[in-house]
Amino acid sequence: MPRLTTALRSAVLSAAALLAVTAAPPQARAAAGPEPKAPSGFVALRDVAPTILQDIRYHTAHNFTGDRIDGYRAPMCILTEPAAKALRAAQHKLLRKGYTLKVYDCYRPQRAVDQFVRWAEDLGDVRMKEEFYPRVEKDRLFEDGYIAEKSGHSRGSTVDLTVVRLPALPTRPYVPGEPLVPCYAPQDERFPDNSADMGTGYDCFDTLSHTEDPRITPEQRANRQLLKSALEEQGFANLPEEWWHFTHRPELFPDTYFDFPVSRRSLTPGH
Template identity: 70%
Template sequence: MLMSTTARLAVTVAATTVFATTPPLSAGAAARPQEPRAPREFVALDSVDPTIRQEMRYVSAHNFVGERIDGYRQPVCILTRPAAEALHRAQTRLLTQGYTLKVYDCYRPQRAVDHFVRWAKDLADERKKAEFYPRVDKSRLFEDGYIAAKSGHSRGGTMDLTIVPLPALPAPPPGPGQESVPCFAPQAQRYPDNSVDMGTGFDCFDTLSHTDDPRVQGAQRANRQRLKSALTAEGFVNLPEEWWHFTYKPELFPDTYFDFPVSRRSVSGHRP
């Protein structure tokens, strides 16, 4: 079928637009979608304070899902610079007391949150129930507030963390069956961690994880208060339902949920 002059002109213009907006490929290279990068306000935490320990749980399979979470490419804590600098000040305070901070999670991409949501909707997948949510029916994870479609972590000013006594010794490998021990069991029985005893493990879906739960007393309560005091003094706000969860205020991006991957590449080249 022959095209009119007008139609031929339209095809020519359209082709020109595609070529003008498509970057040239090197010989033999395949086209790949461009990954989003972090805004300049984000930094790797260890570029601000290399003394803070990092045990990024969602890069490993030891988490409530039971596999590496989407978007976690490397075990690196990424935060907005004001949050990282405030965390450094809290660390300085704790070091004088014989402790160090340890982060479990920091910035979390939206694709990771989406992974949590997909997992929560799959009621048949209960690989990690015995450890992380033994007393919660999986069908109630949304209703009870353990899983949500959006997370403050994706805004860059929220982190999950604990404290470790100095000298910080590595945690021993888990013994047989410890990955099935409830997260609220006595510390010597549950999955090993080199942190102080907080009464529950990290990401324990249970009311015992509430920061001020009256059933948590003695050294466990004192440890929670030590962490909370050090962080609130520097502008962090604790989520009452999770002793490990803190947000630096005011947030730089209170209404933005980012989706760049967790990797050094996402923040490489940034300068103060």
């Protein structure tokens, strides 16, 4: 057998080390310590408001990083109980108007935010630029406020969401590597989403995502206002830079950034 080169030998040793870790018995892997759990006060939105649609993007690779995000063990929405109940109240009113809410992201573990930060610091990784930030250079994402080391989502009362006209049509899954279209393109050109036309897609790093941006059409403005008014009536406040971002106030945990995984097992029994 030919002698291994230094680089190849290093790669083989690294692979062997990784295999040893993944093959280790569960008790050895658990030695790092148990996963954090959610305190009482967090609930699964599905248990409180089962008619609200869920499209948890960070459980998939269809997001601005191009990778599934750390800590999203299940495609589910977890929120503080007051926020979940407020969404249920908003949903009841919207259903009577022929719409449903759809959530993209809810509670977000700190480990997910940390992954966003690492991604933003890697200026060479621009796989998803053409869709999510085509008009913003990656080295400006921190300065322009699109990425930060802390997120209100980690406190549990912030949610990213939209409205969908009923009956809600199915949407196809994202296929990694498929051609990308700018998130501010006309709705029939950008990635398909059964959401009402909001002028941009979700997580569009662009000033057109500002809730009151004057360049959107009257229909898009009406759809944004439908979402905003329905949530404001239930105690949510919108982040002006993102039409999809709302925080329920007063927050149940205003000063705590949690890191438990998005998983049913993270919740206390009965929640």
